[in-house]
Amino acid sequence: MAEKHISTTALARLLGKESKELFVLLTSGGWIVKVDGHWQLTEKGRFEGGIYVNHPKYGEYIAWPESIQQHPLLKLLPEAPLSATNLSHKWDIPARLVNLLLADKGLIKKHVRGWLLTGSGKAIGGQQQEAEQSAIPYVTWPETILDDPELLAALQSLRGEPQANSDSTFDGHGVNNPVQRCVDNWLYLARIVHARDYPLVWGRESAVADFYVPDANLCIECWADELEQRSDRAAVIGAELEKYNLYKKHNVDYIEFRDESIHQIDDILARELMRRGLAIY
Structure with a gap:
């Protein structure tokens, strides 16, 4: 029985790689070349088992024997250019x-x-x-x-890991904990205008938001596990609860992050900002 041949994209999927990385590797290895916008087999590619397949819907494409995934060249994929x-x-x-x-x-x-x-x-x-x-x-x-x-x-700062300059961020804002550092660094990299320790005043009542994004009219609050170690923990929690009550009373739009949710910061902030008219590219 003839060996089954699969497309380059299907081969990449079998290898657990992105197809564009495999195309780069096969090109640099001299197996394929692009001519007039179409991929073509080289003599080397034919020698390694590449063939052309005609599909009634997708037209002609290059296919490879499934056994090619054991080829030494493909073992270089981890060393290939990184996307x-x-x-x-x-x-x-x-x-x-x-x-x-x-x-x-x-x-x-x-x-x-x-x-x-x-x-x-x-x-x-x-x-x-x-x-x-x-x-x-x-x-x-x-x-x-x-x-x-x-x-x-x-990367250490972006992930909120301990480091020498742990109280500062990419844009020089001072922060009190790793959660605030992650939020501030994300906002900076995404080029989102933001304020740190932003004062909010409603007549005789006031609060200070950890972060405020003016273009989205959004406050961001950050909680960290290290609060458990603070001697003034009760006072800090009381102040935060008072702040949240004021937010509710004055219809302030806000989201919050804690240690357990900070790993989802990209998904959460991109989604919440999109809902408020800010697209993150």
């Missing part, structure tokens, strides 16, 4: 934040859609890529980016 998605898994932050962090460091810049490589990004080994179907640009990176000390320090 934002790859980096998000390695750095344990959402892919959106990967791109925003790299943009903040001047390594990439926004396009109409997607991201463009800058001179600084190229200098450390970044490569400009383009999505096959949509032509949306994106950038891939060498493994050495994983050891960049400036990025590693920024």
